[in-house]
Amino acid sequence: MALLLKDGAVAENSWLAIDDEAVTVPEGPVIVSLERWRRDRAALSARNTPLGVRLKSDQLAGEVAADLDRFTLVALEFPVFRDGRAFSTARELREHHGFTGEIRAVGHVLPDQYQFLVRTGFTSVEVADTAKLESWRHALSEISVAYQAALTDDTPLSNLRRRVGTVG
Amino acid sequence: MTHLQAGPYHQAGQYHYDEIDRRFLAERVEQFRRQVERRISGELTEAEFRPLRLMNGLYLQLHAYMLRVAVPYGVLSSAQLRQLAAIGRKYDRGYGHFTTRQNLQFNWIKLVDVPAILDDLAKVDMHAIQTSGNCIRNVTTDQFAGAAEDEVVDPRVYAEIMRQWSTLHPEFTFLPRKFKIAITGSPHDRAALAIHDVAVRARRLADGAVGFDIYVGGGLGRSPFLAKLLREGLPEADLLAYLEAVLRIYNQYGRRDNIYKARIKILVHEVGIDKLRQQIDAEFERIRGPKYRLESAIVDAIRAHFAPPPFEVLPDEVPSVVVAMTGDAAFARWVQTNVVRHRQPGYASVTISLKPAGGIPGDATSEQMEAVADLAERFSFGELRVSHEQNLVLAHVRRDALHALWTELGKHGLETANAGLIGDIIACPGLDYCALANARSIPLAQQISERFADPERQHLIGELKIKMSGCINACGHHHVGHIGVLGVDKHGVETYQITIGGSADEKAALGAVVGPAVGYDEVTDKIERLVAAYLDWRLEGERFIDTVARLGVKAFRERVYGPAA
Known part of the structure; x- marks a missing residue:
């Protein structure tokens, strides 16, 4: 059973991921693939519930830029944790396209990447493996200093350095 | 263990950690300790653990783990070098190996010792962060930075800024492939800019302010490319924003389908500059x-x-050096090759060769490291550098102390007078250590340096840079050697391809194959014949590389392999 994490804690997942082949789309907030969004754009737009779109790692921010006001959530997929494209996609969505909704990491991500996710604009992570929960809880407080500007930490400590993480 | 500030030479030209930096480092060591535990408990698979350990400098080689310690832009204090010597003695076999990326490798490490080693490194503000993995690697620079007579901008300042900026960068730690940055602030390129993913040439712009020319897409390996000019005259204030832009484009568009096509050089090649x-x-x-x-x-x-x-005010010419030189041919040779002019009158920069005849290029014993640490304190303000040519450098030595320094170096086998000469060979670890290698390179480098061991003969030949790799990945930079040697596996037999005409400086060029590949036992003979041809043909003042440029590769091929080859 997949868990959702926000701010280092387990959170309720109110979103339902919809298969491309599913004939009917249930009520409530749903996440569809970019392909399905393009195919069923009119029908999905007509619904009066929040809509999310899921991008594969080679589908970059520009693919949804024009439609971002339709989406409350963008899910970015990690086919494997080593594929770091989504870090750039998240940052482009925030910094370039001004997206303020939820950005969710889905797929194969490690606790060791949690802080990078947060600092590039992700707000939630879908965690497939509950056995790693303790590591995920710990991940945001492991490192308290960053050496470069990013999304979440605007107050420099000195020079290039900033305070990050959940412990002061 | 005392920190650097406690020593008498805290003015050493390097970035001094404060409590914030030390806290970061301690947290990072702790994080790795937990990653090792999670691997042992099975929470992390080997596939998941591998990139994490690589980003902490830990490789699995042929026979053991190798730990690659970061030496930021090659600068070390005496205290740090002593600690490296101690680690080498305690956890390795009493030596360490200096690399072409100005780092230090320990080749015989046990996984279980690694967290303790990282603790020991942290005690002298050192680490192994990002010395491997698909991230931004240790930034490299000119080994004479801050001392060179031709320097217009001190590259260490910007190397340190880039080091900090790239440390655990949240967006650029899972790139398509490794990413190497080099910087120089001199017109003469001693940092091999052309073979880096991004190269920064710091200079003065028309208004006198610091600015940068940015090059992109250099790299060796199976598809060698020299870096191309990307941006001229970038203002200082834009350095990091521009690098973010380069890295973001690479992270998004660099190929991830084929490890051999994943470097930014391939993106440059396929998309066009x-x-x-x-x-x-x-x-x-x-x-x-x-x-x-x-x-x-x-x-x-x-x-x-x-x-x-704190330099002394000195006259530029020091009679005592001249006197000693005339009286001692060996010292005179050493001064000629291993000593370069310094911008400060009365001072010089000294290359300590780690290439004795028959030695392993770049290796230093713990005793030698301790000796160099002491000599750096006595003669060069407690600071030293690692060069990409795998030697050590004392950057600020009084000219009138050169003879005393040379005498001390001689007590530790460190007085070899061959910087830039045929014995000063760059070689990768090759089949003796590396899991990727197809052929030996260290024993071959030893054989060549023994063949040309006679100091007088080396000096007669003059500048000649041999670079040697034991496989196509080109860690020994063979493409840019004046003579390059590449080891390949041909039906289970070590075979070597020889190139000539390569260069890694501001006139960078890739070498051309001089003839059919030869067996292990023939390489040194072929090199000797290339050298003999050069000696026959050279004009007054011509280096090997100049004669190759003037006469062409074909002339050398016919001389060495015969007209039919």
Whole structure:
């Protein structure tokens, strides 16, 4: 059973991921693939519930830029944790396209990447493996200093350095 | 263990850690300790653990783990080198190996010892962060930075800024492939800019302010490319924003389907430099803004760490050196090759060769490291550097102390007078250590340096850079050697391809194959014949590389292999 994490804690997942082949789309907030969004754009737009779109790692921010006001959530997929494209996609969505909704990491991500996710604009992570929960809880407080500007930490400590993480 | 500040030479030209930096490092060591535990418990698979350990410098080689310690832009204090010597003695076999990326490798490490070693490194403000993995690697620079007579901008300041900026960068730690940055602040390129993913040439712009020319897409390996000019005259304030733009384009568009086509050089090659420049410039315009501006106050604060040491006011010519030179041919040879002019009158920079005849290029014993640490304190303000040519450098030595330094070096087998000569060979670890290698390179380098061991003969031949790799990945930079040697596996037999005419400086060039590949036992003979041809043909003042440029590769091929080859 997949868990959702926000701010280092387990959170309720109110979103339902919809298969491309599913004939009917249930009520409530749903996440569809970019392909399905393009195919069923009119029908999905007509619904009066929040809509999310899921991008594969080679589908970059520009693919949804024009439609971002339709989406409350963008899910970015990690086919494997080593594929770091989504870090750039998240940052482009925030910094370039001004997206303020939820950005969710889905797929194969490690606790060791949690802080990078947060600092590039992700707000939630879908965690497939509950056995790693303790590591995920710990991940945001492991490192308290960053050496470069990013999304979440605007107050420099000195020079290039900033305070990050959940412990002061 | 005392920290650097406690020593008498805290003015050493390097970035000094404060409590914030030390806290970061301690947290990072602790994080790795837990990663090792999670691997042992099975929470992390080997596939998941591998990139994490690589980003902490830990490789699994043929026979053991190898730990690659970061030496930021090659600068070390005496205290740090002593600690490396101690680690070598305690956890390795009493030596360490200096690399072409100005780092130090321990080749015989046990996984279980690694957290303790990282603790020991942290005690002298050192680490192994990002010395491997698909991230931004240790930034490299000119080994004579801050001392060179031709320097216009001190590259260490910007190397340190880039080091900090790239440390655990949240967006650029899972790139398509490794990413190497080099910087120089001199017209003469001693940092091999052309073979780096991004190269930065710091200079003075028309208004006198510091600016940068940025090059992209250099790299060796199976598809060698020299870096191309990407941006001229980038203002200082834009350095990090521009690098963010380059890295973001690479992270998004660099190929991830084939490890051999994943470096940015392939993106440059496939997309074309002009189109890539448009993409990067567009990204740069979006990123450029107050948040990513490199404020001059930050640059000034970091520059303060690299203030010149307290030089004595001295006359430029020192009679005692001249006297000693005339009386001692060996000392005179050493001064001629291993000593270069310094911008400060009365001082010089000294290369300590780690290439004795028959030795392993770049290796130093713990005793030698301790001796060099002591000599750095006595003669060079407690500071030293590692060069990409795998030697050590004392950057600020009084000219009138050169003879005393040379005498001391001689007591530790460190007085070899061959910097830049045929014995000063760059070689990768090769089949003796490396899991990727197809052929031996260290024993071959030993054989060549023994063949040309006679110091008089080496000096007669003059500047000649041999670079040797034991496989196509080209860690020994063979493409840019004046003579390059590449080991390949041909039906289970070690075979070597010889190239000539390569160069890694400001006139960078890739070497051309001089003839059919030869067996292990024939390489040294072929090199000897190339050298003999050069000696026959050279004009007054010509180096090997100049004669190759004038006469062409074909002339050498016919001389060495015969007209039919």
